[in-house]
Amino acid sequence: MKRIVVKVGSNVLTRKDGKLDVTRMSALVDQIAWLRQNDHEVILVSSGAMASGRGEIKVDHLLDSVEQRQLFSAVGQVKLVGLYYDLFREFDIHIGQVLTMKENFEPGEQYQNQQACMKVMLENDVLPIVNENDTVSVTELMFTDNDELSGLIAQMMNAETLILLSNIDGIFTTHPEDPAAQLIREVAPGRDLSEYIQPEKSAFGRGGMHSKYTTATKVSQAGIRVIIANGERDNILVDLVNNKEEVPHTEFVPLVKA
Secondary structure: OEEEEEEEOHHHHEOOOOOEOHHHHHHHHHHHHHHHHOOEEEEEEEOOHHHHHHOOOOOOOOOOHHHHHHHHHHHHHHHHHHHHHHHHHOOOOEEEEEEEOHHHHOOOHHHHHHHHHHHHHHHOOEEEEEEEOOOOOOOOOOOOOHHHHHHHHHHHOOOOEEEEEEOOOOOEOOOOOOOOOOEOOEEOOOOOOHHHOOOOEOOOOOOEHHHHHHHHHHHHHOOOEEEEEEOOOOOHHHHHHHOHHHOOOEEEOOOOOO
16 A cells, blocks of 8 residues: 655635635545555645635625634635535545644654544545644744645655645746746756746745745655646546656655665
């Protein structure tokens, strides 16, 4: 059984109007079900609570950024997990919600409890769906984004592979819209790509390619393979397993420790 952590970013899960893209969610669920049927154990790190809540509730007065984050994520997380519940139930897959904070990854009792919780879920064939607890994580203790969170989960749970799904194919030698841009398909351990990384963040999330690169570098150094790919491509997860050479992506080769 191969253990995979799949991180799905806000830009994959949202439409251009900022609301949740249920059609894409459904397609991703189909693919995760296929992975499970083909000898893969999956942990899903899913953004989208804020987008889900923003599309659900109308506010008639001004909220500051913290209030927006708390309100929309609290309302949206319920809707998001409810949708996942309905979609996975079509495949008789049980899901469990894991809401976490950065301090839970410090060595100690909270780390061990979180790890034990996810371990017993996997042992009982329950698919963990992980997100940051945005209702209380509103300080400097927040994760940079869910890329960082997924990297910590992959290491905590000794995953074989971490797949970061974005809305572009991977890391390019220049801006992806530049005709001269070339996709970097493989990154050897220790290779520095910082000259190719664009600083901008995603439209609906806190991440961007810089955070994916930082996460991929750290996680691959821990001996876990990392793939950055385009979650908007049809059947991307299945193709990464079946026809990896034919689908665009950037792969960080894991460091093999002596």
